[in-house]
Amino acid sequence: MNIETVRVPDLGGAEEVEVIELTVAVGDSVAVEQTLLVLESEKATLELPSPVAGVVKKILVAEGDKIEREGEPLMEIEGSEESEGSEAGESGESAPAEEGEEEDAQADAKEAPPPEEEDQSAVETPSAEERNQRAAEAPPAQAARPAPPAARDRETAEPTPGAESRPAAGGSPGAEVYAGPYVRRLARELGVDLRRVEASGPRQRILKEDVQAFVRQRLDDQAAGGGGIPSVPEVDYGRFGPVSEGELTKIGRLTAANMHRSWLNVPHVTQFDAADITELEAFRRGQTQEAEARGVKLTPVPFILKACAAALRDNPVLNRALSANGAGFVQREFFHLGMAVDTQRGLLVPVIRDVDRKGIWELAAEIAEMADKARAGKLKVNEMQGACFTVSSLGAIGGEGFTPIINTPEVGILGVSRSAVRPLWNGTEFAPRTLLPLSLSYDHRVVNGGDGGRFLTQVAALLADIRALLL
């Protein structure tokens, strides 16, 4: 068995290098060209490859160590039989010799192919001469993007085990990217998803420069108009007629930001239906005296909230929230409903808690109280938090339908428009019925059309026969 000493390569004029990452531990089996550690000088980073296949016997440095002398021993690797006879020599020899060649050294280190899975010993370690030759021939990092060799598909499907084939942080399993540990750490620190970075290294390997270029591009995009979305050109409206200017209210600014965020992030679908509320309206009118005695105005809104709570109970998908990483969900087991209130200062959404446990009169009183508080600017922060789903009623204002924007992180919102008496075919004739237009917007990442359809159909059915609300 041959012991290979891995040494600090030619530093190409750098005064000192730092060991920024050890990617193997004593006892690890390593393949030829597998990265052993990452060195960084002021100008470049260098992933030091193993000259042989074997087992790490000794590690003579620690992360953070600063090294000034070339040739200093870093690791000892006991070569396996297959790799003996390799002409690689000590890895320190394979680094570029001339000053100013750090970048080449990096390209050189990246140029070396990853070990083949079938027969690692079959991969020849290039001699120092070959390496320098390759480095000289290597295209600049950003200029050329070599086509992936055919073998890459296989590597993607069955990644080589070890540090270099770990999925990117936050990446989904199977979505492999090829990058060294230093690049992965850099990406983690900068919050860059490596799956979105275009690789310019050999075999689609992502280089440090690729991550930097990605970040630069993002910053440029943002400067050019917000996350890559083309900006709306500024217009001098005064050229076309008299104008005046004003400021959005604080609530208006918050609403704008929330709506924009929801619109950009959430794939909205809106479904429409109309509830036959003829019976509900007859019942409601029959309660006029009772309402006066209680001092509460009974509008359709409490019935709508109650129907939504029941439909949420029976269609729990609408009562979910997508988890932060998009891979799971939170199922709410409570039924707090937001209710959009139009105020002078802007749109406010107080939350009516535990709608499923409250009666119609109690809800009617609470809706009126919350709407008054909203209009008087007296809502407390906690009175606007914790909603599962929102109802936005424009019934008192008018309109036949609209497509409400979801109040994220909720996944559904019901828009209610103005009811009207319309002719409805009952099988033998057209009969005058009071129809209430409903529009349900939902987050299509969480809610499918079937879920949305069932939910909305149930809401309409409950409003058509409010006796079912008691069940």
Ligand code: CAO
């Ligand atoms: N169809 C027909 N009439 C309706 C109706 C409907 N869908 N909904 C309510 N009405 C009637 C009520 O019965 C009431 O009539 P009467 O005074 O004759 O009884 C009248 O409209 C006024 O109702 P209201 O506004 O006092 O009370 P409400 O319970 O209907 O609504 C609230 C309360 C807070 C939802 C409402 O006042 C409001 O602010 N709506 C605007 C919400 C909004 O801005 N949504 C858009 C958000 S997205 O930008």
